[in-house]
Amino acid sequence: MNRLPSRRALLLAAAGAAALAPWLPAHSQPKPIRLVVPFPAGGATDLFARALQTRLGEALGATVVIDNKPGAGGSLGSDIVAKAPADGLTLLLATTSTHTIGPALGVKLPYDTVRDFTPVVHVGNAPSVMLVPNASPAHSVKDFIALARAKPGRLNYGSSGNGTIVQLTAELFKAQAGIFVTHIPYKGTALAIPDLVSGNLDVMFDSLPTGMPHVRDKRLRALAVTSLQRSPLAPELPPVADTLPGFESVTWFGLFGPKGLPADVVQRLNTAVNTVIAQPEMRGKLAVLGIDRVGGTPAQLAKTAADELAKWKRIITERKISNE
Structure with a gap:
């Protein structure tokens, strides 16, 4: 900036x-x-x-x-x-x-x-990073939105608990994308990661330092970051805002x-x-x-x-x- x-x-x-x-x-x-x-x-x-x-x-x-x-x-x-x-x-x-x-x-x-x-x-x-399982058919934010619209109410997302920035980010995403994805709260994102890796969760927003190591290890796929610009920690990832203009969390x-x-x-x-x-x-x-x-x-x-x-x-x- x-x-x-x-x-x-x-x-x-x-x-x-x-x-x-x-x-x-x-x-x-x-x-x-x-x-x-x-x-x-x-x-x-x-x-x-x-x-x-x-x-x-x-x-x-x-x-x-x-x-x-x-x-x-x-x-x-x-x-x-x-x-x-x-x-x-x-x-x-x-x-x-x-x-x-x-x-x-x-x-x-x-x-x-x-x-x-x-x-x-x-x-x-x-910023946070938008993560999906490696087996997910979504390879971009646009893909994920299309998938959620094709399966209304059948996808879910994990969070670090009710009222946390992780939940709020996902709810902001849902509101701007016009999709319905079910919330599954955990006591911290670390506890949710295994379910995301296994495919029991469909998406989660996590911090870059904790989320990206799983991407580097090929356990998860990263779709985007939640800042308005690309992040120095993951410059290869586009902002969610490229698909949903103005999105920022x-x-x-x-x-x-x-x-x-x-x-x-x-x-x-x-x-x-x-x-x-x-x-x-x-x-x-x-x-x-x-x-x-x-x-x-x-x-x-x-x-x-x-x-x-x-x-x-x-x-x-x-x-x-x-x-x-």
């Missing part, structure tokens, strides 16, 4: 941020910046945060400490940041789960995702602070993150994680979060989806 400032401008601004960072205490050893990850260590959000950690600290002239606070679908860690002082020392790496799906499902949260946070920057998107990652974060702090954090994710080394690390960098302004993050919330609320309401 062409949403980032020029590299020279970013480097100059980052140098200023490291030298001037006025929100950090003026001690020889400034206080560390606490980056709260509202999910367990080792998960996708945690790995993303750790990929950013060192370079972001260098850009800010401070130490960035990852603080995993899992629980309650990400709301435990998010609430810690919502109630933290607005001094720029406590930040949240939020995701689609914490700031879109939960609110769209009507989950009762101890905070308001708009009122109680300050958007900083849309860091990246993680990604897990987005955004950096937020507590409400009331000063504008100069927001700007310096925004510049630092944009600088870091523009670096070739970081682009490579993100590609391995199946994440496409985004960047941009705080306003763009706020718009993304609002647009995603509206989209998933509509699908959840129309398809009568719940997390139970």
